[in-house]
Amino acid sequence: MFLDRGVVSLRGCPERGAALASVLGVMAVGLLFAxxxxxxxxxxxxxxxxxxxxxxxxxxxxxxxxxxxxxxYVVGNCAGQAVPGTYASAVAPRYSAKIEYFGGSTWIxxxxxxxxxxxxxxxxxxxxxxxxxGATEGNATKVEAILKYLVPGIEPSGVALYxxxxxxxESNSSFDLxxxxxxxxxxxNGNFDCAKNNTVINGSVLVTGNxxxxxxxTVNGTAWVSGAATLGSGRISDNLTAGTVSPNPPGTRVxxxxxxSAIIPEVPPWTEVAYAPAAWVDSTGTPYEVRTLGACALxxxxxxxxxxGKPVIINALDCALGPTASHxxxxxxxxxxxxxxxxxxxxxVNALQFSSSTxxxxxxxxxxxxQLSNEQPTCTAPTQGNFTVKNGFSINxxxxxxxxxxxxxxxxNGFSWRGQVIAGNYSSAKNNPTFTFVPLGLPGVDxxxxxxxxxxxxxxxxxxxxxxxxxx
Numbered sequence: 001m002f003l004d005r006g007v008v009s010l011r012g013c014p015e016r017g018a019a020l021a022s023v024l025g026v027m028a029v030g031l032l033f034a035x036x037x038x039x040x041x042x043x044x045x046x047x048x049x050x051x052x053x054x055x056x057x058x059x060x061x062x063x064x065x066x067x068x069x070x071x072x073y074v075v076g077n078c079a080g081q082a083v084p085g086t087y088a089s090a091v092a093p094r095y096s097a098k099i100e101y102f103g104g105s106t107w108i109x110x111x112x113x114x115x116x117x118x119x120x121x122x123x124x125x126x127x128x129x130x131x132x133x134g135a136t137e138g139n140a141t142k143v144e145a146i147l148k149y150l151v152p153g154i155e156p157s158g159v160a161l162y163x164x165x166x167x168x169x170e171s172n173s174s175f176d177l178x179x180x181x182x183x184x185x186x187x188x189n190g191n192f193d194c195a196k197n198n199t200v201i202n203g204s205v206l207v208t209g210n211x212x213x214x215x216x217x218t219v220n221g222t223a224w225v226s227g228a229a230t231l232g233s234g235r236i237s238d239n240l241t242a243g244t245v246s247p248n249p250p251g252t253r254v255x256x257x258x259x260x261s262a263i264i265p266e267v268p269p270w271t272e273v274a275y276a277p278a279a280w281v282d283s284t285g286t287p288y289e290v291r292t293l294g295a296c297a298l299x300x301x302x303x304x305x306x307x308x309g310k311p312v313i314i315n316a317l318d319c320a321l322g323p324t325a326s327h328x329x330x331x332x333x334x335x336x337x338x339x340x341x342x343x344x345x346x347x348x349v350n351a352l353q354f355s356s357s358t359x360x361x362x363x364x365x366x367x368x369x370x371q372l373s374n375e376q377p378t379c380t381a382p383t384q385g386n387f388t389v390k391n392g393f394s395i396n397x398x399x400x401x402x403x404x405x406x407x408x409x410x411x412x413n414g415f416s417w418r419g420q421v422i423a424g425n426y427s428s429a430k431n432n433p434t435f436t437f438v439p440l441g442l443p444g445v446d447x448x449x450x451x452x453x454x455x456x457x458x459x460x461x462x463x464x465x466x467x468x469x470x471x472x
Contacts, residue, residue, distance in 0.1 A: 053127035056093070057141040058469070060125030064088075064095030065145045065467075068121045072099070073460045078111035085110045097123035101149065114283040114459055116149045122470075144470045148462030152285040152455075158420055158447025159186055160437035164270055164377050166190025166209055167409075167427035169199050169217075175435045177203025181448060183224065184437060188267045189376075190426060191227075194219075194234060203437075204238070208267050211242070222256070224264035269450040270377055270424065271442070272370040273404050275340050277313050279443040285457045288313045288338065298325040302357060304334030311336035317369075322385070325349050333362035333399060340367050343385030343407070351392040354399050361398040363419075363440055368405040370424070377406035377424020386410050386425070395419065402440040422447070 068087040071077040078099060081087060087097040100120040101112035112119050125141045160180040161167075166187045169175070177184025184203030185192070191209040194201075194217030204221035205211070211225040213234030222238040223229065229242035229250075237255040243262035250258050280288040289305050289312045296319035305312040312335060316323050322343040325331075327350045334357045344366055346352050356362045366387060372378040379385075387405050390412040395401045397418060403409060406424035411417070414432045419440055421427075429435070446453050 053130055053139050054141065056127040056129065057125040057139060058143070060089075060093035060095045060127070061123045061141045061143040061469075062125070063093045064097035064123030064125060065121050065143055067095070068097040068099060068123065069145070069147070069461050072112070072119065073458075075458050092128045094126040094128070095123050097121050112149050112459070114151045116151075118465060119147050119149045119461055121145045121147070142470050142472070143468070145467045146465040148465060149459065150456050150462040151283045151459045152281045152457060153283045154280075154441045154443050155446070155453065156439035157441040157445075158422070158439065160184040160203070160420055160435070162186050162188075162268075162420075162422045162447070163192070163409075163427050164188045164190070164424045165426045166192050166207070167423070167429070168193040168195050169201075169429045169433075170195035170215065171197045171199070171431045173199040173201075173429050173433050173435075175199075175201045175203065177201065177221075177435075177437050179439075180437045182206070182265070184221070186267045188270065206265060206267060208264070226262050226264050268448060269375055270370075271422075271445050271447060271450055272373050272375070273367060273442060273445075274371070275315070275317060275367075275369045279455070280311070280313060280338060281443075281455075281457075282311055282336075283459070286310075290315060292316070293319065293323055293339070296321065296324055298323050298329060298331050298352075300326060300329040300331070302332050302334050303337055304357070304362075309335050311338070313338045313340065316341040321345065325352050327351060329353070330355055332357045333364060336363045338365040338367065340369065342368055342383050344368070344387040344389075344405075345385060346393060347388040347390055347410075349389075349391070349393075351394075352389070353392075353394045353396055354401065355396045356399050359398065361400060363400045363402070364395075365440070365442075366401065366403045366405075368407060370406040379405075379407035379425055387423075389415050390431075400438045400440055402442070404442065 064087060071087055078085060085099045089095050099111055100107040100109050101116035102118040107120055123143050127139050130139045160177040180203055183206035185205045187207040187209055189208055192207045192211050194213045196215030199217045202220045205219055206224045208226045210227040211223060212230045213232040217234035219236045223236045223240050225242040228244045229240060230246045231250055231253040235253050239256035240254045241259040241261055241264055245258060277290050289310060293314050293316040296316060314337060317340055319341060322341040322345055325346060330353045332355050354364060368384055370378055371380055384407055386408040387403055388410040393415040395416060395418045401419040404422045408425035409421050409423040409427040411433055412430045417435045419438045441447060444453055
């Protein structure tokens, strides 16, 4: 019996030790799980706090963009900030939004001048409550917004030559339309004839009608023709799309691909321009000065605003013959000038030139109003007549000129033009003319679409180009 008790006693000791080890193991596992749960809770709290701070700092950065954008609508507001060009808030939502403008080739810090084309707002937002447990990622957010910058005045638009009812060119005519958007020469409802003797058109043409080469005409670009393209001895250096072509196939007369189709891009509609002085404002929103043309004669000398450099509208609508000029006249522009007249007949004037008084670019608009709103040009004869020039008429660099007439443009004998021509009736350019495209545009209209544009009374931000979150 005593032997049995001893055996039982010996057996019991190891069993008690094993139980203790199991308990300790369970406790260790429990502590491990507890520490993992604690770490997960702490980490989750850090993540959630980072998310919260990120939302706050992002909202603050967006608020900075909104504050800066709103301020740019008010003249002088940007320069009037505590730090000019920087919009800042010291209370929630806290932000610092800095203004830059595009200076042609680079971004420049500061408030935009009237020459700016875009503005960039870089806003740094700070969270009201910072993240915890080292979760600092959301404490600050930087947002960058780039916007168009709009100024009062005329937005350049339109193509080089818009000939609603078509026209003809001949005799060593030279046209540089390469900078014109899309086709440089457009015909809305008519034919375009390249008549004779080595005319060169550098650029593309778009004709809702027929295209006819009766001489050695060259189009260094693409041609779209809804009707018949009769190429004669001429050549199109790139592609041709036409309803029909002669010769067929065109062979080497087309340098690119010929597509047999009458479906071509749409030509913008005719835009009616009336005598509306209030539509003409400068880059500060100041209306142009308005005055009449003394004795209905252009001066052989200075022409411009009464205040130096300020633009002027010359109302010559009461001049029965339109503005007149003497031989060998040089009109020297001291500012931008708009001349309204029912006709411009310089066919009997030799050597009429328009120059700038300095090296500064000055612009001149010759406008015959379209008095009937019917979405097509209406030349009201006999009151209204063509714009006619010859024998040395010249728009000298750096002057830029736009002609708008519901009648016709009739140019001959070595005239030189820099700018745009918009003519309603069948027009012509003959005998060694040269034409170089420079965009000027007209107030209140986008000439590339024919749609109206809003009137802007002071410089302001326009449409959003981009809006994104950025990192340093």
